[in-house]
Amino acid sequence: MLAAAVAIAAAGCSSSSNSTTSSTSPTSTSSGTPSATSSAAAGAVDTSVCGTKPGVAATGTPIVLGGIVTNQPGTSFTDIANMAAAYFACVNANGGINGHPIMYKIETEQTNPAQIAADAKQLVQTDHVVGIVGNTSIIECSVDSAYWQKLGYYIIDSGIAPECYSTPNSAAVNMGPRYSSDGAVQYALAQGATKIVFDQSNVPGTGYIAAGPAALAKAKGVPIVQLTENVPISDADSVAIKEVDDAGPNGAVVLNFTPPEALIILQAAQKLGLEDHVKLWGCSTPCNTDFLAQSLGPKWNNKLFVNAELLPPDVTNTPTMNLYKAILKQYGKAVSGGIGSFSQMGFTEAEIAVHALESITGGTYTVATVNAAFKAVTGFNTGMLCQLWSYGSYATHIPNNDDSTVTPDNGKMVTAQGCNLISAVDPQIAAYRAQAGTAALEPAS
């Protein structure tokens, strides 16, 4: 019995790795999620445009890339790496990088620093990866930042920890919890909220995240109440009551939680009849999923406003967005969440990496050439962000600092406000823009 328990628990929880190469079989099976199967535009797109030689499988020496993602009960970022893997599979099936397929190694971790450090060494010393793409972890940036700097790796990731944004060797495609919370608070202030209640998970780094919203509220002369909650939340009723009491009728409650935790709080507020007791509710990017919009129902239409770090997929009809949906449909069987921010991030990271790899001349793909190419990416239009994406030689990197705001609309998230620069009142944003100059501000179109 215990052996069976250990076996199954290990399957669900332990560190593991997998890889994908040109041998990854394309599949026409849809992900089964409502969004992934619903896009007519996606169906019309030929995924072969992802590569340089449509229909020709890459057979050369693999270019080995790697990524580390958190995968533990309640917190899983595997969709991001799995979507990057889907993009690479598409590229491999259509010419690869000058005939070389990309082999992508994914390591998972459970917020254990020793395990994360070992994962990095595994990728470098055993798997011999030449680049790191798709990292998404609660603490990986904090743990491995010095290691990557020492070895000369320039990471393309989805950031969470402060070091994902405040070090020379990490550039994220997302804004992360701090700047996304900035965006949500900025929207609430623009709507005239007279008080902000900012509530987030009681995990390491809350002080760093809270500093951004605090700076924005202070600049506007609006009082802000900072709260933290132990997760998983088992007393959502009392959490919702406290938030609403603290905010008052003209205030705003802004949440920074994972979708399941945010949903628990919002549903508790609805069941208690509290959703209309404040001016508006806000949420950082994790709430930007159709799953959440469907679960909440129409009572939250134009009541909840969610920061969106990437362009909304449901209402964006561009070649890149349609390619993303088509690749997700054809190659993204492992992407359980379907269309949404997580898979968009994975797509964008892989897209940037492929763009950088294609710029390498001479056919030599080493740690030095690949990371030099990553670092050299400048003004790249990802088709997924409000602005052009650049890496560059900066001490800090916040290349995505221009966002939009969405709101539920009968089970879908729709745009409430288009692209809008995050305020430089946040000192970290101001510091980055001072280094990057116009590269930090260029809109995508």
Place this chain on the structure above:
Amino acid sequence: MPAWSDFEPFIVSGLALGGVYALSGVGLVVLYRATGVLYLAFGAVGAMGALIAWSLTQAGTPGWVSWLVCVAFAAAVTLAYGTVFGPALAGRDPLVKAVATIGLTLVLYGAMDLLWTTSGGEARSLTLPTDNSGFSVGQILVNWTQVIALAAGVVITVATGAFLRYTKLGTAMRAMANDRVITATLGVPVRRVEAAAWLGCGVLAGIAGLLLADLVALDATTLTFLVISSLAAVLIARLRSIALAFAAAIAIGLIHDLLTPITSLTNYRDMTPFVLAAIALLVLSRRRVMTQSREEA
């Protein structure tokens, strides 16, 4: 210190939370009194039942059918575990029996993590028709699901107490908890009585899982480990008194929520069940030591 009016809404939410703890706590005491097993998989079987119900509802199955499936699943798994492992563990130390149920918890928890992954920001919820109506108390709305949860705790407490005290099967269960061998010697069909206790506990786990999925969250981790907070109430009742377990659960819920508006304590409110259990155990053990000392004198 907040004004009294600031605490009022938290009384309602605290009662609802206490009802949540009571549902699990009463089920745990019932099984322990009948079989001597502290069933730590109580939360996990209810959680998996609720997730199955959610999947069925998503597939278009009528709500009442999926709710019945939830209860039937929890009952079947619990009965199967009790039937297969109960006799083998009957003579073992209570600690061994309790730890064995952690094995079942891990199996179910691992299975839930694989089958209902939370990657991709998936957020699930299970709502009952009773969520949509209720009555106002002050500024907040009390829905009928919360009332049902609290009432279910009361009804189950009273009904189980009466069952154990006044029925033949209940008497047999109490006798078995005291001494399984002597009870068997007296001609009581031990295995059948144990099976009835496991089945009853499983039904309670299913009902609790359904209500908790609605009242707390449809999340495997939350529901599986919610039982730990309920354990505090069970320990305060010293694994014996159903009524005391119910009262302790309500007290834990109330105190927990009443701490929420107190800024200096709000982040420590999740410690409430364990602090109260520790205090209760210290007081009870001190009283026992004093009684023994008096007897020795």
